Amino acid sequence: MKLFPVRGGIHPEYRKDLTSEKAIVVLPMSAALYIPLQQHIGAPAEVLVTAGDQVKKGQMIARNQGTVSASHHAPTSGRIREITEVAAPHPSGLPQTTIILEPDGKDEWGELPEPIADPFAADPRAINDRVAQSGIVGMGGAAFPSAIKLNLGGQKKLEILLLNGAECEPYLTCDDRVMREHADEVVDGARIMAHALGTPRIVIGIEQNKPQAIELMTRAASVFSNVEVVAVPVQYPMGSERHLVQAITGIETPARKLTADLGIVVHNVSTARAVHHAVRFGRPLVARVVTVSGGAIRDPKNILAPIGARIADLVEFCGGFAARPENVVNGGPMMGQPLPSLDAPVVKGTSGILALTAEEINDRPDSACIRCGNCITICPCGLSPVEMSAFIRKDNLEMAAKLGVTDCFSCGSCSWVCPSHIPLVHYFNYAKGALRDQENDRRKNERIKTLAEVRTIRIEKAAEAKRAALAARKPAAGTAPAAGASEAKATTEEKVNP
Numbered sequence: 001m002k003l004f005p006v007r008g009g010i011h012p013e014y015r016k017d018l019t020s021e022k023a024i025v026v027l028p029m030s031a032a033l034y035i036p037l038q039q040h041i042g043a044p045a046e047v048l049v050t051a052g053d054q055v056k057k058g059q060m061i062a063r064n065q066g067t068v069s070a071s072h073h074a075p076t077s078g079r080i081r082e083i084t085e086v087a088a089p090h091p092s093g094l095p096q097t098t099i100i101l102e103p104d105g106k107d108e109w110g111e112l113p114e115p116i117a118d119p120f121a122a123d124p125r126a127i128n129d130r131v132a133q134s135g136i137v138g139m140g141g142a143a144f145p146s147a148i149k150l151n152l153g154g155q156k157k158l159e160i161l162l163l164n165g166a167e168c169e170p171y172l173t174c175d176d177r178v179m180r181e182h183a184d185e186v187v188d189g190a191r192i193m194a195h196a197l198g199t200p201r202i203v204i205g206i207e208q209n210k211p212q213a214i215e216l217m218t219r220a221a222s223v224f225s226n227v228e229v230v231a232v233p234v235q236y237p238m239g240s241e242r243h244l245v246q247a248i249t250g251i252e253t254p255a256r257k258l259t260a261d262l263g264i265v266v267h268n269v270s271t272a273r274a275v276h277h278a279v280r281f282g283r284p285l286v287a288r289v290v291t292v293s294g295g296a297i298r299d300p301k302n303i304l305a306p307i308g309a310r311i312a313d314l315v316e317f318c319g320g321f322a323a324r325p326e327n328v329v330n331g332g333p334m335m336g337q338p339l340p341s342l343d344a345p346v347v348k349g350t351s352g353i354l355a356l357t358a359e360e361i362n363d364r365p366d367s368a369c370i371r372c373g374n375c376i377t378i379c380p381c382g383l384s385p386v387e388m389s390a391f392i393r394k395d396n397l398e399m400a401a402k403l404g405v406t407d408c409f410s411c412g413s414c415s416w417v418c419p420s421h422i423p424l425v426h427y428f429n430y431a432k433g434a435l436r437d438q439e440n441d442r443r444k445n446e447r448i449k450t451l452a453e454v455r456t457i458r459i460e461k462a463a464e465a466k467r468a469a470l471a472a473r474k475p476a477a478g479t480a481p482a483a484g485a486s487e488a489k490a491t492t493e494e495k496v497n498p
């Protein structure tokens with residue numbers, strides 16, 4: 001397949017060799033699992049259990065609420081200890097409502113939905129319902145409820161399901177291992193998703209630095225004429241949806257548009273495997289593969305961990321720290337977020353936990369911009385980071401917005417390449433947050449104004465109706481008023497104008 005060039009991008013030190021040859025290993029069951037109600041984009045799920053309940057593996061313990069949400073299931077059998085506030089795996093460390101489950105050691109599955117015998121003959125809505133019921137979210141890190149994306153098939157004409165196996169973030173190898181060890185399941189999940197979406201073609205994009213995954217996935221796909229595996233160049237951020245689409249189709253997704261507007265829906269390879277489990281076996285998403293790596297980890301691994309396992313348990317399973325970690329990151333080193341506490345749990349979007357030493361992170365002090373233009377050359381979105389950051393420093397968010405700061409997807413390439421070590425991406429994250437707040441305030445004020453206007457109109461209409469009623473009761477000129485009419489008029493006018 002002919003590939004197309006993608007603008008900008010960088011080539012950081014990948015360090016994937018720390019775990020790429022480590023087969024997936026299962027985490028021994030923890031003493032307790034911490035399952036947050038909010039592990040996804042959208043509304044938190046609604047709790048279905050209470051403290052003291054006995055639950056079986058796969059039992060739904062929290063149900064999705066509203067249009068964008070995801071359900072959660074017990075990752076093993078056991079007893080609900082309590083439902084309480086626990087620190088989230090997020091830089092804020094803010095507490096969020098979490099179900100604490102004490103495993104009973106039996107790991108006993110409960111009653112599961114029947115497998116869908118022939119998914120390719122099933123109504124696409126049955127596949128979507130199963131995916132929603134199974135609590136599947138995007139496992140590449142975005143954690144967007146997958147059923148909503150699969151529903152796009154009923155709304156748009158779609159041509160390609162693009163399966164994202166690029167895994168361009170340094171250190172991370174969880175998707176690489178899933179493709180190498182479960183290629184048939186990934187391809188089957190992709191075919192089921194394509195049926196739900198109504199896409200005739202499936203393209204699986206994998207970066208060229210994963211030759212075994214490319215070979216095994218090509219072998220698994222070779223029996224299906226509509227499935228193609230494509231080796232894409234090693235170039236961060238190739239794993240971003242828009243850039244993968246551009247590399248494979250040559251089409252650039254316009255700002256503020258979706259790849260689905262071009263007829264292409266992108267899903268992660270591990271998400272496809274979760275769909276295979278849900279449809280073929282009725283199993284919900286209760287575990288995921290996490291890469292635990294970085295120079296401070298004694299024995300880096302790819303671990304199959306139940307959702308809710310404490311990150312401290314994963315680190316311990318890797319032999320603990322061999323050196324003092326300067327930074328512990330949730331996700332990859334480029335787009336991941338600092339982790340405030342090892343007590344936070346693994347959630348559905350946790351692709352990696354990195355414990356990085358001082359040598360592995362760039363915390364050198366920043367200096368003045370030397371106008372080298374490197375940040376402009378490498379920005380994959382064609383933005384001008386140097387100009388945007390200058391306006392943000394002057395608190396001129398309006399100009400930063402005009403220059404497109406809201407189109408920045410925080411890939412961190414500009415910060416990485418800046419010889420003055422200016423933390424450009426931090427400026428953009430701040431600006432995007434502040435602009436979002438401003439927009440929310442503007443919408444809130446607009447709503448208040450509209451409500452006030454509606455109220456004024458309603459009062460005026462009521463007054464008008466009363467005036468009209470009074471006028472209708474007034475005797476015509478020259479006729480004598482009926483007995484008691486002037487008294488009634490006075491009473492009515494008093495009520496209208498007290």
Ligand code: SF4
Pocket residue numbers: 378379380381382383385407408409410411412413414415424425428
């Ligand atoms: S962080 Fe934003 S501005 Fe910087 S290179 Fe990435 S997309 Fe461009």
Ligand code: SF4
Pocket residue numbers: 368369370371372373374375376385386417418419420421422
């Ligand atoms: S890369 Fe850094 S030093 Fe060079 S122009 Fe951009 S902000 Fe300035």
